[in-house]
Amino acid sequence: MIGERIKEIREKLELSINGFSKISKIPASTIRDIESGKVKHPRSDVIEKLMSMGYSAEYLLLDDRKRDPVEEVLKRLPPDKLEIHYLVEKALNGDSSALENLKFLLKGLEAKK
Numbered sequence: 001m002i003g004e005r006i007k008e009i010r011e012k013l014e015l016s017i018n019g020f021s022k023i024s025k026i027p028a029s030t031i032r033d034i035e036s037g038k039v040k041h042p043r044s045d046v047i048e049k050l051m052s053m054g055y056s057a058e059y060l061l062l063d064d065r066k067r068d069p070v071e072e073v074l075k076r077l078p079p080d081k082l083e084i085h086y087l088v089e090k091a092l093n094g095d096s097s098a099l100e101n102l103k104f105l106l107k108g109l110e111a112k113k
Helices: 002-012 017-024 028-036 044-052 057-061 069-076 079-092 096-112
Strands: none
Touching: 002 017, 002 028, 002 057, 017 028, 044 057, 079 096
């Protein structure tokens, strides 16, 4: 379950395992093992790191396919992240240029790590 969630989040952000590793601070080998199902119950620090990115434990661990990972993060964005929030909101409403700007911004953040 959690492996599917991590892969779903990573692919929605269009990040490689290594890129997601840099952003999440979770070793790439751990992400690979969780996504492949080799590790079914990751250590609590992995869950904590994902929660610090804005994903709830409920979303990560429960089979509730109605939830969208992007919406999950939006609920937890602090006010100082308005640019990201604004771009995500526009992208969710079909604005392709906002989606491209968001991807660019996320890749920039990935490169800084």
